[in-house]
Amino acid sequence: MVQTADIIIINGRVLPMDGASPPAEAIALAGNRILALGANTDIEALAGTGTRRIDARGATVMPGFNEAHMHIFPGSVSLRQLNLHGVQGFEALKAAILDYAAKNPEEPLLMGFSADYSIISLTEPCTRHHLDAILPDRSFMMFAPDHHTAWANTRALEEAGLLHGKDVGIGNEVVMGPDGLANGELREGNAFGPVAALASTGGREELGMVTGMDPESVTQEQYALDRAILKAGLDYCASWGITSIQNFDGNHYQLRLMRDLMQSGELSCRIRIPYHMKNFMALDDLDKAADWKQEFQSDMLRSDFVKVFMDGVLDSQTAYMLEGYGDRPGYTYEPLFTPEAFNAIATKADALGLQVAVHAIGSAAIRQTLNGYEAAVKANGARGNRHRIEHIEIIHPDDIPRFAELGVVASMQPVHYPGGTCFPAEPTTTRIGEDRWDQAYAWRSMKEAGAPVVFASDWPVSPVSPFQCLQDAVTRKPWKDGLKDQRFSLMEALEAYTATGAWVEFMEDRKGKLIPGYLADVVVLSTDIEQVAPDALMGVESRVTICDGKITFERD
Incomplete structure (x- = not known):
């Protein structure tokens, strides 16, 4: 007996993003799973009397965007x-x-x-x-x-x-x-x-x-306010075609709020929330992170990784640098963790089966983080926990190949590039120093060296729009002649926002691609994105967003 679809999307250019399958015309969804992809006539045959039909009008239909680094609250x-x-x-x-x-x-x-x-x-x-x-x-x-x-x-x-x-x-x-x-x-x-x-x-x-801590006390009114704020934020993300969020601030309070929204059917995006390990915490606090992983492990809400800050940012000169700043030679700042403290955190978290994700912007912070991951491998063996480094805004060339060697993910934000659509070139380019421009925001260099590269916005640091991030990824102009071209192709950038994002969070077996049996996370765009001029990508919109088989946003 042929299963009837709950939703069919026809007349589209369906991009499976699986690296092998060609585009299709239509897709069928049943429950919270993808039922089939194919020609319009084949998918129409799966419709029943109660099936919702969506006409894509020739536009792109693709996996929902996986926002791999943001701050939802x-x-x-x-x-x-x-x-x-x-x-x-x-x-x-x-x-x-x-x-x-x-x-x-x-x-x-x-x-x-x-x-x-x-x-x-x-x-x-x-x-x-x-x-x-x-x-x-x-x-x-x-x-x-x-x-x-x-x-x-x-x-x-x-x-x-x-x-x-x-x-x-x-x-x-x-x-x-x-x-x-x-x-x-x-x-x-x-x-x-x-x-x-x-x-x-x-x-x-x-x-x-x-702090990573919960608020000391919360009244019913305050809880209701926070719940409403988060619900509005999740719905706003859905309006941009986002179906998955990898959050980068977290505490148990946020997890409880999200569980409340999930249980009431109001969670419009899948979300994973970290245990935030601060430099004043005891190493044994990581046992709480392991407990959270067991407590929150559904496909809609998970807490299965640890967030760490290693340094600050370039513009305020709080990034930890190997050779100082371009406008302040010799000033390197300092890391938030000693090498010994971070090595211990990386090793224990790795042994507990927890992914570690470290904010590291300066070249010294990146090297110290890689050293910590290397220490974990030496202590525990290669366990495949897909540890991450976030931002990677200036890196020493010697450290680029270490990502592939250690199996470390490069989590980067093209929209952060100074001189792109969001941020001015100054004062950041002066902080970096012209002699190191080729080592800054090096997405293509990382990818060519074998690092898994995942894209995100870091909202609210920059707009949550995936399309603005995609535009910066494919149009980036060098600060001067002779610098390496760091641009991605459109399909590479889309992969970094979908399939790679799912792989990074260990869900590549059920989302990030449009494959029968995978979770029904789909976005219908406002146009055929492959036909859009690179410098006009940020004008693309989500017309319909579907998460877990439910329509979470509809523009029309």
């Missing part, structure tokens, strides 16, 4: 905040902040995001005095695009107890001014966390990134 909260992307100069900043303040009269802490490091000017860094001149009587803080630096006005610093400075731990800093008071710049989570706690959310969205 901060990203979801950012939908309620002031977006400062593209705002330049004091007057433009003033207009944006005052308009936002007028529209949010009850918010105890007004917050902006994606404020460029040079938002005032390339030669004048932002301070609390600039913000005081705009908004002196209400607390205000804005984040840099990378979410590693924030700037707060005097009112916010006073309320958070930071105006007179504070020891906020290794790798974090309340920057002080010449007057002996905080100048408003806050580097890393321990520094801006006390200000974020003033918000109506109580800063709960930052805990998974800053």
Whole structure:
């Protein structure tokens, strides 16, 4: 007896993304699985009286996007905040902040995001005095695009107890001014966390990134607010064709919120959430991560990996570098973990069967992380845990082949490339130094050396749109003649956002490709993406998103 389809999608260019099968015209879904691919007539024959028909109108039909590195709680909260992307100069900043303040009269802490490091000017860094001149009587803080630096006005610093400075731990800093008071710049989570706690959310969205701990107490009203914020964020991701999220901040509180949404049928994307290992935690805390892996192991919600920060970012000069910065030779900064501490973490997590994913942007941070993974292999043998390094913005050439040798994943974000569609070239290119430009954001170099390369946005650091990331991946222009061409082809970039993403999270046997029997995670695009000019890719949209056999977004 032939099974009847619940959903059929016809008149499309169906890309299986399995590396072997040619495109098809149509696809059938039954329950939460793919039933068949084929010609329109073959798929139409699987329809019954209750089958939902979707006409793709000649557009691409492909596996749902796997967003392999993002921050769902901060990203979801950012939908309620002031977006400062593209705002330049004091007057433009003033207009944006005052308009936002007028529209949010009850918010105890007004917050902006994606404020460029040079938002005032390339030669004048932002301070609390600039913000005081705009908004002196209400607390205000804005984040840099990378979410590693924030700037707060005097009112916010006073309320958070930071105006007179504070020891906020290794790798974090309340920057002080010449007057002996905080100048408003806050580097890393321990520094801006006390200000974020003033918000109506109580800063709960930052805990998974800053401390990895749960909030101390949450009222029913606060829980309901956080649940609604996350639901809106998940639905927003679905509107971009995303069906899987690999989250990079996490605590047990977020997992419980997601389980609540899953059990009520409101989880619009699959999600995996890490155990966030911080440098103040005991090694035995990794046993909790192993417990979480057992507690959350469904195809919709999992917690099966460990997140670690090794360093900061280039623009604030908190990335850990081998040979200093281009504009600050000899200044290397410092790692958040000693080599001995990270080696122990990598070895124990590996022995527990946990994947480790490390934020490492500077060349020294990347090398120290690779050394830790090598120590794990020497201690435990090669266990195939597919450990990862996130971002990899500047790497020493000697370390590129080590990814393939050690089986380490290169998790990279083309949209972060300075001078692309999202971020200006300066000050980042100056921080790197012209002599090392060929070693920066080296996606093609990593792939050619045999590293598995997976793409993502790092939302809310940059827009969650996969299409903007795809455009940067295929159109990147070198900063000067003679540099290596780091571009991906469109199909390589799509693979890095689908099939490779599924492989990275050990689900290549059931998602990331359109194969009969695989999970029904499908996106119907607004056009045939293969016919779109490379510099117009960010204009493509998701028309219909289907996750686990359910329509989670429909534009029409």
